[in-house]
Amino acid sequence: MSVFSEVPQAAPVAVFKLTQDFTNDQFPKKVNLGVGAYRTDEGQPWVLPVVKKVEKIIVHDDRLNHEYLPILGLPEFRSSASKIALGDNSPAIQENRVGAVQCLGGTGALKMGAEFLRRFYNGDNNTKTPVYVSAPTWENHNAVFSNAGFEDVRPYKYWDGEKRGLDLTGFLGDLESCPERSIFVLHACAHNPTGTDPTQEQWKQIAEVMMRRKLFVFFDSAYQGFASGSLEKDAWAVRYFVSLGFEMFCAQSFSKNFGLYNERVGNLTVVARDPDNLKRILSQMEKIVRTTWSNPPSQGARIVAITLNTPELFTEWKDNVKTMADRVLLMRAQLKAKLQSLGTPGTWEHITDQIGMFSFTGLNPKQVEYMVKEKHIYLMASGRINMCGLTTKNIDYVAESIHEAVTKVQ
Amino acid sequence: INCLQFSSLLLFCFGLCSSWWGGVQMGPPDPILGVTEAFKRDTNPKKMNLGVGAYRDDQGKPFVLSCVRKAEALIASKQLDKEYLPIGGLGEFTKACAQLALGNDSEVLKSSRNITVQTISGTGSLRIGANFLSRFHGGPRDVYLPKPSWGNHTPIFRDAGMQLKAYRYYDPSTCGFDFKGALEDISKIPEQSVILLHACAHNPTGVDPRPEQWKEIADIVKKRNLLVFFDMAYQGFASGDIDRDAWAVRYFIEQGHNIVLSQSFAKNMGLYGERVGGFTVVCKDAEEAKRVESQLKILIRPIYSNPPMNGARIASTILSTPDLRSLWLEEVHGMANRIIKMREQLAAGLKKNGSSHNWQHVIDQIGMFCFTGLKPEQVERIIKEYSVYMTKDGRISMAGVSSGNVGYLAEAIHAVTK
Numbered sequence: 001m002s003v004f005s006e007v008p009q010a011a012p013v014a015v016f017k018l019t020q021d022f023t024n025d026q027f028p029k030k031v032n033l034g035v036g037a038y039r040t041d042e043g044q045p046w047v048l049p050v051v052k053k054v055e056k057i058i059v060h061d062d063r064l065n066h067e068y069l070p071i072l073g074l075p076e077f078r079s080s081a082s083k084i085a086l087g088d089n090s091p092a093i094q095e096n097r098v099g100a101v102q103c104l105g106g107t108g109a110l111k112m113g114a115e116f117l118r119r120f121y122n123g124d125n126n127t128k129t130p131v132y133v134s135a136p137t138w139e140n141h142n143a144v145f146s147n148a149g150f151e152d153v154r155p156y157k158y159w160d161g162e163k164r165g166l167d168l169t170g171f172l173g174d175l176e177s178c179p180e181r182s183i184f185v186l187h188a189c190a191h192n193p194t195g196t197d198p199t200q201e202q203w204k205q206i207a208e209v210m211m212r213r214k215l216f217v218f219f220d221s222a223y224q225g226f227a228s229g230s231l232e233k234d235a236w237a238v239r240y241f242v243s244l245g246f247e248m249f250c251a252q253s254f255s256k257n258f259g260l261y262n263e264r265v266g267n268l269t270v271v272a273r274d275p276d277n278l279k280r281i282l283s284q285m286e287k288i289v290r291t292t293w294s295n296p297p298s299q300g301a302r303i304v305a306i307t308l309n310t311p312e313l314f315t316e317w318k319d320n321v322k323t324m325a326d327r328v329l330l331m332r333a334q335l336k337a338k339l340q341s342l343g344t345p346g347t348w349e350h351i352t353d354q355i356g357m358f359s360f361t362g363l364n365p366k367q368v369e370y371m372v373k374e375k376h377i378y379l380m381a382s383g384r385i386n387m388c389g390l391t392t393k394n395i396d397y398v399a400e401s402i403h404e405a406v407t408k409v410q
Numbered sequence: 411i412n413c414l415q416f417s418s419l420l421l422f423c424f425g426l427c428s429s430w431w432g433g434v435q436m437g438p439p440d441p442i443l444g445v446t447e448a449f450k451r452d453t454n455p456k457k458m459n460l461g462v463g464a465y466r467d468d469q470g471k472p473f474v475l476s477c478v479r480k481a482e483a484l485i486a487s488k489q490l491d492k493e494y495l496p497i498g499g500l501g502e503f504t505k506a507c508a509q510l511a512l513g514n515d516s517e518v519l520k521s522s523r524n525i526t527v528q529t530i531s532g533t534g535s536l537r538i539g540a541n542f543l544s545r546f547h548g549g550p551r552d553v554y555l556p557k558p559s560w561g562n563h564t565p566i567f568r569d570a571g572m573q574l575k576a577y578r579y580y581d582p583s584t585c586g587f588d589f590k591g592a593l594e595d596i597s598k599i600p601e602q603s604v605i606l607l608h609a610c611a612h613n614p615t616g617v618d619p620r621p622e623q624w625k626e627i628a629d630i631v632k633k634r635n636l637l638v639f640f641d642m643a644y645q646g647f648a649s650g651d652i653d654r655d656a657w658a659v660r661y662f663i664e665q666g667h668n669i670v671l672s673q674s675f676a677k678n679m680g681l682y683g684e685r686v687g688g689f690t691v692v693c694k695d696a697e698e699a700k701r702v703e704s705q706l707k708i709l710i711r712p713i714y715s716n717p718p719m720n721g722a723r724i725a726s727t728i729l730s731t732p733d734l735r736s737l738w739l740e741e742v743h744g745m746a747n748r749i750i751k752m753r754e755q756l757a758a759g760l761k762k763n764g765s766s767h768n769w770q771h772v773i774d775q776i777g778m779f780c781f782t783g784l785k786p787e788q789v790e791r792i793i794k795e796y797s798v799y800m801t802k803d804g805r806i807s808m809a810g811v812s813s814g815n816v817g818y819l820a821e822a823i824h825a826v827t828k
Contacts, residue, residue: 004691004701010707037493068682071440108715120434247431262719299721
């Protein structure tokens with residue numbers, strides 16, 4: 001007799017199952033366009049040269065030990081990470097109303113923000129506050145907020161499948177009609193999975209409505225630097241909202257732009273009204289951290305902190321980031337060119353209009369199935385591809401396969 | 411109007427000048443951190459910090475184990491990538507972690523009827539366990555903790571949606587184990603409730619049941635059909651012997667208890683800040699273990715997606731490289747021995763100072779912590795007058811005691827208790 005005999009088998013997390021299937025596939029020309037991790041043109045993971053350098057520094061520094069970090073994390077990591085998001089000269093930082101919580105990756109930062117909001121936002125433990133996530137969005141957003149206790153996680157219009165771009169009218173419509181004080185999860189740049197970001201003008205419109213209707217701004221920033229190659233450019237939306245005076249959260253991930261995926265380096269930047277609010281917020285964050293992981297892991301935060309706070313290393317890092325962003329931009333240009341030269345039906349402008357690691361190809365589920373089963377090219381059922389999975393060696397095969405899928409399968 | 415409408419009205423009236431967070435109270439200061447803060451401000455050259463539970467060497471310095479440094483060098487030479495770990499963590503780590511706790515010959519491991527996931531040290535492990543029980547345990551929502559228990563146990567289980575109850579454990583009149591009280595209380599726990607047991611080196615008291623006592627506890631727990639949650643944060647660190655410290659866990663399993671288990675490598679490998687831990691569910695069979703595993707992943711993903719690599723890589727390298735493993739066993743033995751020696755010297759020092767009290771418990775208790783028996787007023791005095799910092803419950807971290815200051819500590823304790 002077991003206490004767990006009734007535990008049902010849960011479905012595997014799709015994106016990891018995809019990688020597993022890819023790994024098990026013996027087909028020599030197989031391509032993995034699933035999981036969102038950077039790959040070199042040889043199709044290999046890339047540990048940033050600056051990271052290798054800093055790791056050596058750490059290993060040889062006898063003054064460093066493995067003692068507990070403070071509950072909120074490594075101070076020099078938290079402040080430099082927030083500066084990256086908000087800018088060196090951020091007035092909010094100068095006004096001492098910006099704080100941060102070091103978290104386990106972007107996921108952990110979202111989790112901490114969600115847990116805090118559920119306890120303290122819009123009343124006392126108001127689990128009924130609607131949380132809006134884009135349609136579509138990163139598949140884990142829903143679970144993060146619902147597991148934090150929010151009962152009402154809803155989609156806001158975002159992706160227009162027909163025109164393959166942003167449904168601004170729908171988005172603004174949802175902002176106007178939603179309950180006041182709803183929470184909105186916004187992608188700071190390089191929207192996952194569509195790669196489609198609002199323009200600056202569009203962001204201004206979005207901000208205006210959010211301010212007027214008292215909606216809570218929760219940015220998810222997982223690709224700063226990685227999207228355009230410029231840290232400043234990729235942080236424009238976040239900084240614009242801060243300049244308008246919003247009290248807001250920004251969940252930052254250093255998984256992609258530092259290639260530190262498995263060290264779980266994230267930062268929840270809190271922009272408060274004033275230092276007193278900030279102090280109280282952080283004190284409550286400590287309580288939440290304490291019952292979840294007590295204090296965060298030190299290795300990744302150290303790497304980032306040393307890099308951001310050492311001028312030559314910071315320059316080298318920005319260079320490494322640009323290398324990654326540039327390769328993605330190149331693959332986008334080449335994929336579009338090849339599809340156009342093949343005469344593949346449809347328009348393919350969106351491949352280069354979209355930004356960041358992902359592209360919403362527009363392939364329907366049947367076409368995706370064809371790609372996976374017949375061509376051994378692994379992509380998400382949504383038609384999302386990871387541009388990093390493309391290389392100069394496989395791009396022809398992928399372009400031809402997309403052409404086949406679009407022409408043969410309806 | 412109801413509460414929600416009222417607070418909305420209030421917020422509306424405040425308009426843009428107010429904040430969302432006006433109602434957020436300042437959180438209470440962490441009691442242990444508070445001790446360290448006060449210690450830092452103290453200018454007395456003889457001050458002692460006996461608050462925080464991290465090991466210190468005989469010079470009072472943090473100790474990075476040699477086996478850890480060697481493992482780090484080995485790992486650095488391998489030039490590994492930084493790709494995401496699976497949700498359940500590094501496979502080599504979880505395997506070694508389970509083996510360490512259950513023993514190499516464990517029937518559980520042979521039949522693959524355990525699922526072990528990598529967690530964010532002990533806290534993360536307890537939290538995942540609590541969340542799992544909250545979601546899937548069909549029994550009562552009550553978790554029974556020993557009285558007293560680690561301060562963080564209560565909020566962890568509470569935040570996961572469980573309710574807390576207690577069973578008698580520490581006997582202040584003997585500074586020892588209230589065996590009779592524990593058995594009485596446990597015998598009354600409603601069936602299928604969850605009981606949490608400290609595998610060894612009870613925190614905060616340092617009081618562990620003896621093997622014969624564990625046997626009786628296992629018996630009554632079985633009769634009451636309770637779900638056992640073992641918290642093992644000090645394997646190796648308590649007696650110096652990893653098998654001895656895991657004896658209770660292994661005995662319960664042998665007796666047929668399908669336990670859940672939290673492990674931490676913070677203390678026994680000195681990997682505090684790397685956050686290395688494991689959570690194990692001993693299931694009926696391999697099929698059940700697979701189902702449980704799938705659900706643990708569903709729990710983990712929305713919290714932090716997958717665990718950090720660095721510490722797990724170090725731990726697994728140590729556990730699976732023969733000379734590093736031997737070195738580790740020596741070093742953990744060394745740490746435990748230093749603590750034991752300090753206990754002996756403290757007891758001897760108190761006797762030498764002419765204390766009329768019985769300080770046997772200082773030697774009988776085990777692990778990092780010692781429940782001195784000091785009352786709150788005495789604690790206040792020892793802090794104020796002697797700059798010896800400890801938590802209000804009279805708990806001292808033996809790791810903060812060294813051959814250089816044990817004499818002073820004995821004097822101070824004697825002074826406030828005579």
